[in-house]
Amino acid sequence: MDELNRKKVLEVKHLKQYFNVGKKDEVKAVDDISFDIYEGETFGLVGESGSGKTTAGRAIIHLYTPTSGSIKFNDQEVIGMRDKQKMQQFRRDMQMIFQDPYASLNPRMKVKDIIAEGIDINHLAKDDDDRSKQVADLLETVG
Ligand SMILES: Nc1ncnc2c1ncn2[C@@H]1O[C@H](COP(=O)(O)OP(=O)(O)OP(=O)(O)O)[C@@H](O)[C@H]1O
Numbered sequence: 748m749d750e751l752n753r754k755k756v757l758e759v760k761h762l763k764q765y766f767n768v769g770k771k772d773e774v775k776a777v778d779d780i781s782f783d784i785y786e787g788e789t790f791g792l793v794g795e796s797g798s799g800k801t802t803a804g805r806a807i808i809h810l811y812t813p814t815s816g817s818i819k820f821n822d823q824e825v826i827g828m829r830d831k832q833k834m835q836q837f838r839r840d841m842q843m844i845f846q847d848p849y850a851s852l853n854p855r856m857k858v859k860d861i862i863a864e865g866i867d868i869n870h871l872a873k874d875d876d877d878r879s880k881q882v883a884d885l886l887e888t889v890g
């Protein structure tokens with residue numbers, strides 16, 4: 748909580764994400780960024796192409812293992828998290844929405860199955876009827 752009683756959802760401190768460390772082609776894609784995101788807040792990260800926005804997102808959701816720094820989600824340190832169950836919960840709670848629908852959505856799949864992928868992976872549906880209902884509800888939610 749800060750002085751306005753807002754809940755801090757994400758705290759990123761001194762995050763670094765380097766690639767090919769120690770090699771000739773080493774890239775410091777993200778080099779020491781820090782920021783907080785509070786509940787209900789929309790946070791924009793702006794920068795020129797290649798400045799590390801996507802890499803920062805991927806490091807934060809732990810698609811990469813960050814080179815160093817700290818990422819706290821709901822007060823829990825994510826870097827180095829070993830507990831499998833906690834990690835699974837984290838993967839449910841924080842996700843990336845990719846910009847390009849043509850690269851993200853498989854045109855050979857039914858809309859229903861595309862939307863249900865996350866439900867399936869996380870075992871969130873009791874049965875097939877529940878799965879259909881959740882998909883319909885989601886479509887309703889986003890209009
Ligand atoms: N897996 C990787 N291995 C090596 N270098 C990488 C890797 N991923 C990204 N990079 C490099 O890291 C830098 C940051 O790339 P990133 O894609 O994060 O930028 P961006 O800000 O998202 O750019 P854009 O606005 O074009 O989407 C670039 O120099 C890129 O070439």
Ligand SMILES: [Mg+2]
Pocket residue numbers: 800801802
């Ligand atoms: Mg990008």
